[in-house]
Amino acid sequence: MERAGVAAPTVPSFLRLRRAWETGVVSETVFGRLLGGFVLLVVVASALRLGHGPAAQTFLLVFTSIVIEALPFILVGALASAAIAVFLPERALDSLARLPLALQIPGAALSGVAFPVCECGSVPVARRLIARGVHPGAGIAFMLSSPVLNPIVLASTWVAYGGHARGAEMVAGRASLGLVAACAAGLAIGRRTRASDLLRARPGERAEAHDHEQGDRATAFSTHLVSDFLFMGKFIVLGAGLSALVQASVPESALSTLGGAPVLSSLALMLVAFVLSLCSEADAFIAASFTSFSSGAQLAFLVFGPIADLKLSVLYGATFRRWFLLRLLAVTVPLIVIGTLIFEAVT
């Protein structure tokens, strides 16, 4: 019981705002006003022809095209993730979890071959696998390897490099360095990390679990599916916006002429890959066009792009703890640079 005359502890205003933001309920009136305001904003912007300048058009086109291309794959990832959450028996992953980590991680990385979606789709699946008991290291290895090792990506790499020996070299280089980078990241980041230390809690997850516990699988599946899709989707929108902003404001030549020396050129193309946020199923056509760069630097572009880019960074930030991206970069960047030097030496 509160004593008279003693003031209740004051909560800082930013914490109150944050709490209101996270838990404040939107009434029908407020929702109607928000929706009306949004529509009004679009109508006014359209009337003022705000999107008709060349820079704005470039931004809007790149932005929408990245979202249009990525969203169906996010949905496929969400479908797989929901299926794992609802239909996979509780003990199905136990046998995998009992394997020694030295087998689990490469096994998970190699299983990426069977998941032919790009990097946006693999994040929700990896998250769900880790949440369901797969070792975090194995989940990370799967997430990073599937956008590189899947057959569609390797086939497009082969075509982009004109097939024959050159195509085979680049495919072999991409697959092997991608596999090594995925396993190394899985081992370095996930080895001593618990799932709860790696994954960020998501709003609404308790309600999903509640649906699941109720035993109605159809409801649980649809809840998981849509909440995963909408959760990942909004971060793809944000990431695509950032990528489009950079593409519309910074000339590509300014990025691609950063490097001349072997290591610098690899780092420069990794920076280009980070900014462009291309789908791994198409990036080989761009990589192959950097003819002024060595094949090693092109390989760095091909391996690094599906591991980290602007849109993925936003997605990682929403899925994993904040340190994840930094540790991922700390492990993969030096490894990829070394790998490309070896690749250049042997080809």
Added chain:
Amino acid sequence: MSVDARIARGGVLVLWAIFFGVLWETGASARYLGSRTQWIVPFGTVVLALAALVYAYGYLRARRGGPALTLREASGLFALLVPLAAVLLVPHAALGSFAASRKGNGLHFLSARQSAPSKPSDASFLDIRMAEGDTAFAAQAGIKPGLRVHLLGFVSGSSDVPRGTVEIARFYIACCVADAQPVGVPVDAGRRTFAKDTWLDVTGSLERRGRRFVVKGERIVAAKEPSQPYLSFRT
């Protein structure tokens, strides 16, 4: 009274399914995706529609009161509407000279080594650029000085062209507009000048000027932007 979050989520899903359906039906997807990734649009339409149906089924089965929509979730749902608003803002937008100045030097995709055109006179922008540096391809495609070509492109404003010429270009797409790269061909238009982004229909003969092929314009007329402004390479 609060808003049922499930209805708001379902609404966003339905809007995206409709959007993909419209892209599919109208062919407007060509403004965002390349020919090899066009399948994403019917695929997305079907998958999004199925997801909306599954969600509606789950909602109807549950029937009990759902979670209330929070400010945080509402902001996320509105964020997902931003791309739809962007398309409404500029429904007929296409990359032009500004994007060409930002997106590379016109040499991209040369390494994709597209197959030769069926007839030399069908040579496109990329064929002509490839023939400049690849004599084997030029011989195979029949691209040589004197060949009559017909090109439709926009004035890129590039200064990296032989003196006295103006470059017309088209964007080539592998996957989506994010990877679009301009490929241009210089045109000798005499003393005529053209504003950037003007679409030109050019018929003329190829001439060699230094390392570049130049189209000696015989008929140059302003044209409307084509319904499919981007090109894809043949493999």
